[in-house]
Amino acid sequence: MIAKSMEPFLEGGSAIRAMFEEGKKMAKVYGVDNVYDFSVGNPGLNPPQEVYDAIDYINHNMDPHHVYGYPSNAGYETTRQAVADDLNERFGDNFDMENIIMTAGAGYAINIIMKCLFDPGDKLVVFAPYFVEYANWARNFGADTIAVPANESNGFEPDAEALRKVLEPSVKAIIINNPNNPTGAIYSRESLEAVAEVLREAEIKFGHPIYIISDEPYRELVYVEKKVEFLPDIYPNTLIAYSWSKSLSMPGVRIGYVAVPRKADGSEELSEALIVAGRVLGANNASTIAELIVERCIKARADIGYYERNAKDLYDIVSGAGFECIVPQGAFYLWFKSPVEDERELVKAAKEERILIVPGRSFSGPGWVRASFCIAHTTIMNSEDSFKKLGERYFK
């Protein structure tokens, strides 16, 4: 009785989500302190005080008709204006309120973008390794996903020449996720400019815009002296999908936005269409309470230093156990190489040591694994013996 079109979603499942559920089960069996769950990883970090204060203010000082009634589908004007002002101040852009559409997180943001861009048969391009849901979301609109092969030799930077080879007329968008899940890389300006150049050529050749969907939930999570480039400066046809899940450490709340640069092709029509898409995909509007929280917390940040310490300590533990790791520059993932070709064997062995990590093939990055370090620092420190034992299986 279930639709045939649901089959690929059901078969694919989400290995990450499965791990998350597995981790909860293992925690019940072994005790939560004896399982080192680096799979999804719920943030070990609390939201900043401003979030709690905002909720008190909303609950006790604001007009309930405003808080609980329907906002416009795109969100409260004040919230959209606050987002536009903040982007303009930080990045020197000229967003208006009209260019900002509030959404139930970055995932919903990307879905409404895709709803507006993709007809069945169109294609999305991503750079491997990549967050697997991108392909699921494209499939929601009948679009297939082409993965540009990973370039290990340059630290998994996007490879413009490899991109050129896969571009074809049916490609309507590519996704750039910077800082990157799962590699922890922050992309260099050179790589991004090369990508932009290839896209511009393709736009002319194929006679239609090719948008970059810039998935930026990790924008503020940076651990090295490296700038996270603001993509609309490099490539105007960039649609930003943002989420406060990481910067305010509240992924359960589901709040984000789409920002459409005024200089993007068809900026106005796109903004209008995105608002309609936000409504017709069923969520209607982002939760009002969540909108009012972020409006009041537009400058607030969770304690990012917490992740910086986690990044360093997990890197030391895992590389100390003998594994070849990419140094995390941003986001909250450690990407390290499996000493055996099929990394699922490493994932299985790790589970025997009560370590949960995600196989790279879940990101089209076979031969590697991902460990999320957004979790409690004690979990990371307590995992050292288990990682050592895991390393000894391969390196002694």
Added chain:
Amino acid sequence: MIAKSMEPFLEGGSAIRAMFEEGKKMAKVYGVDNVYDFSVGNPGLNPPQEVYDAIDYINHNMDPHHVYGYPSNAGYETTRQAVADDLNERFGDNFDMENIIMTAGAGYAINIIMKCLFDPGDKLVVFAPYFVEYANWARNFGADTIAVPANESNGFEPDAEALRKVLEPSVKAIIINNPNNPTGAIYSRESLEAVAEVLREAEIKFGHPIYIISDEPYRELVYVEKKVEFLPDIYPNTLIAYSWSKSLSMPGVRIGYVAVPRKADGSEELSEALIVAGRVLGANNASTIAELIVERCIKARADIGYYERNAKDLYDIVSGAGFECIVPQGAFYLWFKSPVEDERELVKAAKEERILIVPGRSFSGPGWVRASFCIAHTTIMNSEDSFKKLGERYFK
């Protein structure tokens, strides 16, 4: 640059939403007290005290990791169990936690149901007049909508014999919205049993289940001595879509659920598939704060008596002005007949009296109009003169 498949959504727009935006503009021009906006209508009713208390409790007494982290995609186990227990207690059913999937409102609930049921080319059946988004949502999954003609002679009850005529093998689901938007009708057991009988015959004839999607956001809004039937008792293949937007008067917050009866065909597989659909359609999970609010407010209700007074007073005003009205039994809509064939003329004339109402053709119910009476009671009382003047245009 916008996908061709977006065109019908953009063209169709939402007349109701357009009215809502128009109403906000008119309020700016004439003053909010001089515009009688019966279009979407943001509830004039505040949430019950329990909602504010729940937010305080969540904000000050609960573990932030629990409140702000990711729940399972289907929602918190405690919330799902609370919903299951409440349904079992009220309706004598035997839902388990596993049969409840929390969603960002009833609209998202219906979308994940459709994602699981519809392949392109499948069909949805609705009873006219009906909430226009149903057809948009079906179109998201490539399914067309067949409207069973309205039966004015029986007060817009669903017409089983007319249903029989439109059923065909590609019909995978029908929607029943009871109490009804836009007519305010509460369906009789006889009508619903007749519908169930026709569906059972069709299931056997076509060899596959035909589910009823029971859209129940108005379940608790009842103004007459008439039972709102619990559809799974009449037809086991019923999937319930619920929202707390009306019963807790917080539509902006977006929280609802899907309930899958254990006795429905493929109950387990469907529940599993719905959870996957909830994730892949992009919202990932219902907002945690919203889930925790409704869990703590499972027995709470906004002051429904408020709507009962509105229903009575608006009926008196509009029928007193000469219009032929259906007596509202539930929901919060007054459905009344246009004295001119093309009801858009009436809508236009009403706007000149600063009354905003929605043309029936937005619900495939031409010749009628809908006035939402969820708004402030004073707005209703103050509209009397304008309705009188409107009536005098036709009836004097």
